[in-house]
Amino acid sequence: QKEVEQNSGPLSVPEGAIASLNCTYSDRVSQSFFWYRQYSGKSPELIMSIYSNGDKEDGRFTAQLNKASQYVSLLIRDSQPSDSATYLCAGLLTGGGNKLTFGTGTQLKVEL
Amino acid sequence: DAGVIQSPRHEVTEMGQEVTLRCKPISGHNSLFWYRQTMMRGLELLIYFNNNVPIDDSGMPEDRFSAKMPNASFSTLKIQPSEPRDSAVYFCASSIRGTNEKLFFGSGTQLSVL
Numbered sequence: 001q002k003e004v005e006q007n008s009g010p011l012s013v014p015e016g017a018i019a020s021l022n023c024t025y026s027d028r029v030s031q032s033f034f035w036y037r038q039y040s041g042k043s044p045e046l047i048m049s050i051y052s053n054g055d056k057e058d059g060r061f062t063a064q065l066n067k068a069s070q071y072v073s074l075l076i077r078d079s080q081p082s083d084s085a086t087y088l089c090a091g092l093l094t095g096g097g098n099k100l101t102f103g104t105g106t107q108l109k110v111e112l
Numbered sequence: 113d114a115g116v117i118q119s120p121r122h123e124v125t126e127m128g129q130e131v132t133l134r135c136k137p138i139s140g141h142n143s144l145f146w147y148r149q150t151m152m153r154g155l156e157l158l159i160y161f162n163n164n165v166p167i168d169d170s171g172m173p174e175d176r177f178s179a180k181m182p183n184a185s186f187s188t189l190k191i192q193p194s195e196p197r198d199s200a201v202y203f204c205a206s207s208i209r210g211t212n213e214k215l216f217f218g219s220g221t222q223l224s225v226l
Contacts, residue, residue, distance in 0.1 A: 034214070043203060043217035044155070088155065098143060098209060099168060104154035 003028050006103035019076040021106050023089030035074045036088040079110045116218035124224045130192040133221045137206030147203040194225045
């Protein structure tokens with residue numbers, strides 16, 4: 001099993017809708033999680049981090065962590081065409097050190 | 113701040129040639145990471161350094177790959193000899209150790225080995 005798993009998509013949502021992106025992780029991943037956004041042909045950029053169980057909100061973005069289910073999600077409210085990108089879920093591997101492992105990403109398309 | 117700087121942006125080479133990718137991390141960042149990205153495998157960590165010291169190179173695919181960080185402001189990733197399956201985008205990223213690894217990525221090097 002890959003340490004962090006995501007559906008590759010594409011996930012298509014209409015403009016103004018809520019986009020829900022999901023990620024599961026294995027026991028080899030610790031409790032620190034990150035969402036990176038990557039536009040086509042560009043490098044990943046950090047948009048959200050979450051360290052404790054529950055929700056964390058930042059503008060139109062909400063990250064959710066459920067440790068019992070080993071599940072992380074990212075909600076994007078009022079989706080805009082500019083949100084169209086690949087979203088990468090990442091987590092720190094256990095065992096110390098600072099190795100960040102990434103899922104393969106979910107492609108999001110926000111349609112007019 | 114200029115961010116993480118990588119060079120070259122694009123590299124096209126023939127199988128068997130040596131390839132050297134370069135990275136300048138953000139000033140003050142003490143952790144540096146080399147990742148490789150492909151459609152099939154996504155972002156894979158190749159090696160990372162803390163304070164210029166290689167900490168974990170378990171992701172380096174084979175002995176053809178090597179990485180160095182001679183000082184805090186420069187790192188190289190070398191492939192010798194290169195093979196077509198090495199074609200990918202190679203990203204360098206840096207962070208401040210102890211900040212839960214908020215990585216800042218360079219713009220990447222698109223490598224094509226013919």
